[in-house]
Amino acid sequence: MLKKPSIEEYTSYHGRYVDLVPEGNLEDNLLKQLEKTTQLLSTISEEQATYCYAPGKWTLKEVVGHIADTERIMSYRLLRIARGDKTPLAGFDQDDFVKGASFQSCTLPELIEDYTAVRRSTLTLLRGLSEESWSRKGVASNNEISVRALAYIIAGHELYHVKAIKERYLA
Template structure:
């Protein structure tokens, strides 16, 4: 089982995500999250996809797209670190990603398909890693980051946004 990353394994910025993740098997946590988010998506009416709780905030569709995009980026980082690549990896601009998407034109079904494809890929990657790879570290956004931390960031980031979705959008 992958151990919860120590604070020196990631940028303190990500503690808000990592701290949300319950104890236990991170792969099982990610599987459970997938079921939870898919059920949530199935309950969202089409007309609610472009809803924003305040001016300048992302829509429901953009929030779901952001979850998938961020997981894809973090999973790529995880792959690089897990394979021992120490090449520094830059940050990314989440607002630019959303601004250059067309998520507001997607259907609930297409958002769900995108999310499930990304999560399936992440789970496959994690399940294929040797236990030793979770301790590997690389440089992400200028900070030493472990493979384990990236797995926890993926899970915690989704938990963070699902909480926002429930509290402010639905």
């Protein structure tokens, strides 16, 4: 079973995500997240999906799109590092990505479908990793990070945003 990464494997910024991931099998956790998140999102109306809880904040649709986009980026980083690529990987500005997307013109079911496809892709990627690749490290956003940390960041990032959805959008 894959253990949580040590704090030397990721930045302090990412610690808020890694810390949210419960103990246990990471693949099982990611599968449970997929099920729970799609169930939660399926209960939300199109009107609720366009809700923004404060000026300058994202709509719920934008949050869902952001979750999928961030998982894509983290999975790409994970793939490159797991395969032994030593090329430093660029950072990304999440606000620019949301601005550059057209999440508002998508239906919520379309965004759920996209999130589901991304998660399934992440799961197949993780299943194919060799034992030694989990501890490989690379550089992303000018910081050293491990493959294992990236996998945990993916899980924790979603948990972070699902909590925000429940507290700020559906409360």
